[in-house]
Amino acid sequence: MTLRVTNTLTGEKEPFEPRDPDSVLLYYCGLTTSDPPHLGHARGWVHVDVMCRWLEHLGYDVRHVENFTDVNEKIVARVGEDGDSEADVARHYVQQVIEDMRSLNLQRAEVYPRVSEHVPEIISLVERLVESGHAYEANGSVYFDVRSFEDYGKLSNQTVEDIESQGAAAESEKHHPADFALWKAGGVRPEDVEEHQHPEAAPAAAACETAQTWDSPWGEGRPGWHIECSAMSMTHLDESIDVHVGGQDLVFPHHENEVAQSEAATGEQFATYWLHVRLLETKGEKMSSSLGNYFTVCDAVAEFGPDVLRTFLLSTAYSSSAVYSEATIAEARERWDRLQRGYERAVAACDDVDAYATVADETLREAVDAARADFEAAMNDDFNTREATTALLDVTAAVNTHVDAHEAFDYRGLRRAVETFEDLGGGILGLSFGEQTDGDVTIAGDLVELVLEVREQEREAGNYERADELRDELEALGVEVQDTDDGPTYRL
Template sequence: MTLSVTNTLTGEREEFEPRNDEDVLLYVCGLTVSDDAHLGHARLWAHADVMHRWLAHEGYDVRHVENFTDVNEKIVARIGEAGESEPEVAEHFTSHVIRDMRGLNLKRAEVYPRVSEHVPEIVDLVETLVERGYAYESNGSVYFDVTAFDDYGKLSNQRLDEIETQGAAAERSEKRHPADFALWKAGAVDPGDIAEHRDADLDPIDEPEGLTWESPWSEGRPGWHVECSAMSMTHLDDTIDIHVGGRDLVFPHHENEIAQSEAATGEQFARYWLHVGLLQTAGDKMSSSLGNFLTVEEALSEYGVDVVRTFYLSTAYRSEQTFGESEMREAEERWERLERAYETAVDACDSTDAYAKVEAEAFREKIAETRESFQTAMNDDFNVREAMAALLELATAINRHVDDADAYDFWALRESVETFEDLGGEVFGLSFGDEATGDGTVTLAEELVELVLEVREAEREAGNYERADDLRDDLVDLGVEVQDGDDGPTYRFE
């Protein structure tokens, strides 16, 4: 069975056919770094991670790009609370996101581009849209003309005359059509837009605030939607295979990405659009604005990474999921069943009761059936719920064999251990054996340091030397000595 996915663009289940047989271009809409990440954000990360892992398991070279939006009025609204400038606030929360991603055992993307380092590409894209007649300048801002793009609304299945006004109220007098959206905004962030997101306990910001850049139209800032198009096309291609994001981004964000990208290139932007359902708690979407969330850091501290990942693996990505104590207890029980069965298989395999010539046919058949069922489920639109059920059935088979047999089937036990490590570990990202003990602590620390150094190098390349120095100083404070050399930075733990 080949992989099939539910494509939001067509509303149909389709056989997955990438641009070529060797690699898959995967773009994930990342986080606006204006707050600590919560379990709702992490649900998208976890499912995108499992998609990446399964595609790699099936032999594809996955080129995975996931952005950080570090230029946004929500970030400006946190000035004085998490930093003294927009870059400082963004840096503060970006470092927290990186920490949380590593804590969740996510495979690294090929690159994590940030808006602030891609303004030249954004300006170039906006210029192309103006030149091709899809965008227009108004009072120093630039807007996309939705009436010029015939397919506008094709992702969200909306008619143009049904679409509500987009953007802030202050933009309405500048736009030709209420649904036109900003590609470039003149000036800094308006105090009114800041106030909408600012904590009432903080002093108000009375003057425009935030970074600005020069452009052919004005000194200003990029619009939200254009950023992902520019970063995706910079690091992947004009056409990508899979675009993943939360269901709440279908409109306007992803609809606008399609319009501006395809208007600029004349090519299809993304072949498959996969949207992850929202995480619910107490009947509402888990959201920073509602305050009904548990941060990733808190969840990892309370439950551990394997329980959190097992929780996400209990529900297919397209479905809504409910978070609560009963759901987390169930996830904990499932993880413990898997972990105990794995340890039972390892102990039995390494015992003197395991023999080379013992053949437990029913047990061997269950292992083969597990692999087949797991593959069938994952190729059925990444159905992690059914794939997890296959692993849990294998856990039962291991326990039955060890409890009932006088002599163990060594071959079958070894195969069951490898099945857990291959499917549960490599594909699901769960930790078995030594990885679940303190042996993984040093590895995690090394990965965190290496990721911070990658961020530091990006800052240096962008000319942000002060921010790069601050990152180095932070590492030193944590006991990590960094040495810069011709071949790049090296480090050691003091």
């Protein structure tokens, strides 16, 4: 089955055909590094991670680039709170993003370019647009002339007249209200910072003094927001790429403006496929740093663990809106627990003395093969991760049925089930099936045994409340304790 993707540019689900049949160039719009990353950001990260894993599984050499926007008024607004300058604040949050990405078991992109290290490339691209008549200078700033690009609005399905009628902000130095800045003269104005400031931040005027500026042919200034991604994508991938991914809220104006400035500069199609990750909602509104209704990635990983979080974030396909709530997290926890138990049971039965080379359970084998086919069909249907996860749950059901019904086990069928969990659940969905080393397991087991020994001593001394507390603490860490006539047993 051929991979099909939902292309925002055409509004259709269409066959995926990269320019080079052996490789895929993929750019993902990364974060403005001004706040702690939250689950809305993680939703995009995890889905892009799975997209790349599946494309690699299909045999493509995937070149994945994801940027950090480290030059922005929102970053300046955090000066005094998370750093003494715009550069310091950006560095602080870039580090947090990297740590959060690693905690979610994301594969590394080919490179994570930052705006501050690509100003020469940005200036060069702006110069191309000025020289070709698609941009103009005004009082040290440079603006893109939207009327010079005939297809402006094709991504968001609007016209210049539509945008103007919606009340696009007019500035006296612009030729048209919808024209957008490629280069901004001077530094950052206090009025641009005040609306984003926190009480703990430095005064706006003082914070603005730390904002970064660069020399350019039009005078000292800073890059516009939209030109950044075009320049970094062209620098590290090509002037034309296969896939551009980003959040749904970036379709207009950010991605629309990327299309216009890129294609006006090169005369080539900028991206063949535009894939947009729908928003994560909570209590009826989108999860957002600006709304203050977010759950940080760091806190969520600490509370739920990376596998429950990945299961939650993949429980809705990227092209559908998702909801964060106690109910959706509970469903994810239950799904991950079923998958983990299914994997552990398959491993235990496969390695059991009663697993035989001559035993064949065709029902088990057919169920596993059908689940693999369903997983492939789901992923090829616009990366439908929810249906892919459901296919893995079918493997759990097949394993449980086989082990419950037989005293002699089908080794080959169980081995195929284990491989399915590891190759598809681990390799594609990024879940941690079988990733602990023997050393990790041994150390963890030794520590649990030590705690259980202390717990038994507390019980013998009549300190039952403390013993119960130790059991609860172990269970909070993912250790299931059961008291038996022969003493306590546990399962990690």
